[in-house]
Amino acid sequence: MTHVTVEEHTVADRVAGPYALTTGPDGALWFTLVQSGRIGRLVPGEEPASHRLDPDCGPTVITPGPDGALWFTETAADRIGRITIDGDIDEFDVPTPGCGPFGIAAGPDGALWFTETAADRIGRITIDGDVTEFPLPVTGAFPSAITAGGDGGMWFTLNQATAIGRIDMNGAVTLHSLPTKEAAPVGIAAGRDGALWFTEIAAGQIGRITPDGQITEFPLPDRAARPHAVTVDEQGTAWFTEWGGNRVGTITPDGSVTVHDLPTPRSEPHGITVGPDGALWTALEIGALARIAPVGSAT
Incomplete structure (x- = not known):
């Protein structure tokens, strides 16, 4: 079993709600503060900084764009935001009102792709702010996280459509049903072998899907752990957060699972990413x- 050290770095007050994070092109961690309407920035070893948005916009997921800026969803405001490493902010309305944009990731076409949780759509926004929306062939599906696959497509979870x-x-659009009913997938990340890893928050499992749709599910030791987000490190190991279990875990390509307790009880880990220092970082609410x-x- 691999032993780890865990260090907590305070970046906001306890009600600000750090939710998702990513490594920016400037060697800093960028993160969303969903409850306070801010985008934060942390260089490991330095003091955190943050940039103010509309306090009620609900920034959720953030990702590096192809233009050297960071892009993020504003779920409560139905907008997509862009912030440069110098802190300049642009915001773009999504045409469908009440769509609830959530996941966002850069695509192989030089645009950003995002999910619309409340509108059963996948959106695409160019770096100039032009938005196109694609309807899904299901209703009430709650599309959630999204990532670029190694096969030239974008892969996403359908939380309520399992x-x-x-x-x-x-x-x-192609859909692949999961073997476990009401598994409620949330996070998804591309592996190093062409497959994708995803979390099943309601089933307490980690899933893996190949580009041709072959699905394998791996039960966690604690089926009530509520796995939330997932990322993949340089060695091809998938790391995930257990929102309900107050842990982070790893799963290897052969399905071997190891979990690590977080030091502060009920810290509510959400997003997880490989940091600029090569360590794993997770956002604690x-x-x-x-x-x-x-x-x-x-x-």
Whole structure:
């Protein structure tokens, strides 16, 4: 079993709600503060900073764009935001009112792709702010996280439809139903072997899907852990957060699972990413980012 060290770095007060985070092109961690309407920035070893948005806009997921800026969803405001590494902010309305944009990721076509949780659509926004929306062939599906696959398509979770979807660059959609009913998939990330990893928050499982739709599900030791987000490190190991279990875990391509407790009880880990220092970082809703590194790695 790999042993890890966990360090918590306070970045906001306990009600600000750090939710998602990513590594920016400037070597900093960028994160959303969903409850306070801010975008935060942390260089490991330095003091955190943040940039103010509309306090009620609900920034959720954030990702690097192809233009050297960071792009994020404003779920409560039905907008897509863009922030440069200098802190300049642009915001773009999504045409469908009440659509609830959530997941966002850069695509292979030089645009950003995002999910619309309340409108059963996948959206695409160019770096100039032009938005196109593609309807899904299901209703009430609650499309959630999205990521670029290694096959030239975008893959996403359908939380309420218990399925994984794929959309190509022309808007054609393919859906793959999960074996476990009401599994409620949320997070998704591309692996190093062409497959994708995803979390099943209601089933307490981690799933893996190949580009041709072959699905394998791996039960977690704690089926009530409520796995939420997932990312993949350079070695191809998938790391995930257990929102209900107050842990982070790893799963190897052969399905071997290891979990690690977080030091603060009920810290509510959400997003997780590989940081600029090569360690894993997760956003804790209690107002902190946690750094997770194997024992003996650089700090």
